[in-house]
Amino acid sequence: MFERxxxxxxxxxxxxxxxxxxxxxxxxxxxxLLLAQLRLDTPTTAVLRRHGLRHxxxxxxxxxxxxxxxxxxxxxxxxxxxxxxxxxVAEATFGPGALDAPRRGRQPRSPAHIPFSSRAKKVLELSLxxxxxxxxxxxxxxxxxxxxxxxxxxxxxxxxxxxxxxLPALRDELEVLLNS
Amino acid sequence: MADTxxxxxxxxxxxxxxxxxxxxxLRTLVERLEALQVENARDQGWTWEQIAxxxxxxxxxxxxxxxxxRGPLRRRD
Numbered sequence: 001m002f003e004r005x006x007x008x009x010x011x012x013x014x015x016x017x018x019x020x021x022x023x024x025x026x027x028x029x030x031x032x033l034l035l036a037q038l039r040l041d042t043p044t045t046a047v048l049r050r051h052g053l054r055h056x057x058x059x060x061x062x063x064x065x066x067x068x069x070x071x072x073x074x075x076x077x078x079x080x081x082x083x084x085x086x087x088x089v090a091e092a093t094f095g096p097g098a099l100d101a102p103r104r105g106r107q108p109r110s111p112a113h114i115p116f117s118s119r120a121k122k123v124l125e126l127s128l129x130x131x132x133x134x135x136x137x138x139x140x141x142x143x144x145x146x147x148x149x150x151x152x153x154x155x156x157x158x159x160x161x162x163x164x165x166x167l168p169a170l171r172d173e174l175e176v177l178l179n180s
Numbered sequence: 181m182a183d184t185x186x187x188x189x190x191x192x193x194x195x196x197x198x199x200x201x202x203x204x205x206l207r208t209l210v211e212r213l214e215a216l217q218v219e220n221a222r223d224q225g226w227t228w229e230q231i232a233x234x235x236x237x238x239x240x241x242x243x244x245x246x247x248x249x250r251g252p253l254r255r256r257d
Contacts (some may be wrong), residue, residue: 071205071208071209071212072201072204072205072208073205075201075202075204075205075206076202076205076206076209078198078202079202079205079206081206081209083209086209086213090213090216094216094220098216099212099213099216
């Protein structure tokens with residue numbers, strides 16, 4: 001399948017691994033594909049930037065999303081615990097993200113080869129389908145982003161949704177770009 | 181105090197879904213705080229023995245739980 005990828009699309013796949021390693025994540029998820037795309041300087045990346053997506057901001061959103069996912073503020077409130085207050089105290093002493101981020105040393109180091117999550121694999125499969133549907137001969141980086149939008153369930157999709165990105169408009173713009 | 185009343189009602193909730201979820205949330209928070217404090221203590225030169233004593237567990241338990249990835253015998257790559 002990868003032999004049909006354009007060099008930009010291959011860059012996305014390769015950089016996604018670097019993104020996962022930089023964040024000390026043990027898998028390559030949809031969020032790392034999105035971050036990798038934002039590292040490139042291609043027409044597809046330009047479309048994403050026009051929708052207000054920047055690498056640093058998306059990286060922060062991903063970290064916040066994953067870091068606080070298992071801290072249940074609502075349930076703690078039923079016990080009379082204000083998670084925000086606890087977080088403020090922890091951060092005042094130990095710095096921003098003290099409570100959020102998986103702690104250094106407890107997180108296993110990323111292995112040399114980081115596996116793709118099933119959702120990220122699905123995104124790559126969907127990028128192939130997007131390319132075929134457009135009768136494209138190769139799979140471009142834009143097709144991977146269309147795959148991300150089509151998959152719609154991963155962390156990348158949640159971040160896009162939380163940031164208020166107009167997904168139908170983004171999809172339309174990418175299709176126009178890829179058909180030109 | 182409204183907060184106290186709210187706490188009392190949650191603590192006495194007969195709905196296991198409410199109570200169990202609260203317990204789980206609390207455990208996760210405790211784990212985060214413990215990791216922060218243990219790392220801080222180690223950074224300040226505390227021994228595992230001292231940390232274990234204050235946490236009320238054995239030295240082996242605290243070491244096994246928190247020493248991962250550190251120490252001279254750990255592989256660094």
